[in-house]
Amino acid sequence: MEQLFWACLAGGVMFAVVTVIFGDLISNAVDGVLDFLSVDQLRKIRPMVVVSAITAFGGAGLLLLHYTQLPAALDVALGAAAGIAVGALVYVVYVRPMENSENSTGFSIRELAGRIGEVLVPVPPKGYGEVMVKIGHSHTNQIAASFDGDTLEAGARVVIVEVREDTLFVSRLDKDTGLRDSQ
Template structure:
C-alpha cells in the first residue's frame, strides 16, 4: 500500500482506531445526542472501532512475528476480530444495556414496596425511610397514612408516592 510495509499500515490503523475508540468512550453520550444515529446493535460505533482495533493489532503482530503470507494474515486477523467483537457484543454490551435499564425506577414503581423507617415518622410530620432495591438502597422522606407515629426500625409499606414523599403504613405480615 503506497510503498509502506504492511506492518506499518497495520500499526497506523491500530493507533488511529485505538485513539478513536478512546475518544468515543469519552464522548459517546455527546456524540450520540448530536448525531442522533439510529442504534443498530451489530453496527454500533463501539463494535466497529473494536473490530478495527483488534484486526489491526492481530495483523501487526502476525506480520511482525510470523512468516505467514499477508493474505492469510489478513483473513486470520479478520476472523479473530470478528469473534472478539461478537463475544464483546453478547457478553459485555447486551448485559450492560439490560443492567442500565434495570437501574431506572419511577415513583410509581416504589408504591407497594416494603421499606424500613430510619428517621422516626411523627404523627403530623415527616420522617425518612430506606427502600432496599436490587440496584442499591434508596432513602425517601415519608409521612404516615393514618397520622400515627412510626418508630425507627419499623417495617412499612409504601402506599403512595407524591412529589418525592412516600405515604406509608405499618406493615403487618400477618394481615392481608
C-alpha cells in the same frame, strides 16, 4: 500494504485513547446529534467490536508482513481472519455479557405505593419522618408522613399507602393482617 496495516493499527489505538480520555466529553457534546444514523439493522454493530477487528487486522498484518515470507494477498487474508476472530472474541467475551448485565437502579417514587418499608426516623402524627424501602437489591430512604395520623416509632414496619408531592404516606403494617414482605 504496510501503510494500510499501520493506518488500521494506529487508527484503532487512537480511537481507544480518544474514547478512554474524551469519551464522556464527546458523548455529552454530540448528545442526540447522530440519532438520525440509527437504523435497526445497524444497532447490532458495536463500535468496540469493529474497531477491535480493524486494530487486530492492522497488527496481525504488520506481524505477518515483517516476520513471514508469505505473499501480500495471503498477509491481508490472514490479517482479516485475525481481525474477525478478535472482533468475535471481543463480542462474545465482553460486549454480549455487558448487554445482559445492564440493570437500572433508577425508579420512580410513584412506584413505591404498596411496598413495605421500615421507619428509620420516627413519624409524628402531623409531621415528617423517614422510611427505608427495599428496591431490587438495594434500599432507598424517603421522607414519610403518617397516612392515619398515628405516631410511628423507629423500627416499625409500614406499608406505603400513597405518594403525594414526593412524600410517602405510610400506615402501620399490623402483624395480624397476614401481609408478608414479598417485594
